[in-house]
Amino acid sequence: TPLLKERSNLVLVGMSGGGKSTIGKRAAEKLGKGFVDTDELIIERIKMPIAEFFAKEGEPAFREIETKVIHEVSAQNNLVIATGGGIIKNPLNVEYLKRNGRLIWLKRDADLLQTGNGRPLAPDQAAAQKLYHERLPLYSAAAEAIAENNGTLEEGLSAVLHSYE
Numbered sequence: 001t002p003l004l005k006e007r008s009n010l011v012l013v014g015m016s017g018g019g020k021s022t023i024g025k026r027a028a029e030k031l032g033k034g035f036v037d038t039d040e041l042i043i044e045r046i047k048m049p050i051a052e053f054f055a056k057e058g059e060p061a062f063r064e065i066e067t068k069v070i071h072e073v074s075a076q077n078n079l080v081i082a083t084g085g086g087i088i089k090n091p092l093n094v095e096y097l098k099r100n101g102r103l104i105w106l107k108r109d110a111d112l113l114q115t116g117n118g119r120p121l122a123p124d125q126a127a128a129q130k131l132y133h134e135r136l137p138l139y140s141a142a143a144e145a146i147a148e149n150n151g152t153l154e155e156g157l158s159a160v161l162h163s164y165e
């Protein structure tokens, strides 16, 4: 078995629509790590789109499942983990993820965030900007490094890789 770096997971946190999944996949290829997206794991479990689950069951039910999924992936090693934008609302999630991973904030300016497209809490720019400002202090407290993603995909990717060195 290859030698694993301590806390071998690279965890991307940050706002919805900021590029965590796209850049996370690419980072995993570059680093030879596995890739998981916690939203995808949640969708497998709830068997419906996230927006539909929010409408039917509400946000607290979603957050409960999210925390279970995060607990499970945090027990694994050598992964790049793309997380949902809201994970920093629960300090337990941050604690779990840090056990085996380094938390990198993929930071994209509010006016560049993707909105809509099945994002129940960020249907449009106004909603995304409001969330962004509420959550800035939470990302900033949780993250161990910041990777700016305000340019191209390649620039965002190299910022992530540098912050993980």
Ligand code: S3P
Pocket (backbone or CB within 6 Å): 014, 015, 016, 017, 039, 050, 083, 084, 085, 086, 087, 118, 119, 120, 121
């Ligand atoms: C959320 C972000 C979404 C998803 C859910 C809630 C949030 O993930 O987990 O809609 O609270 O910001 P992405 O960041 O992948 O869009």
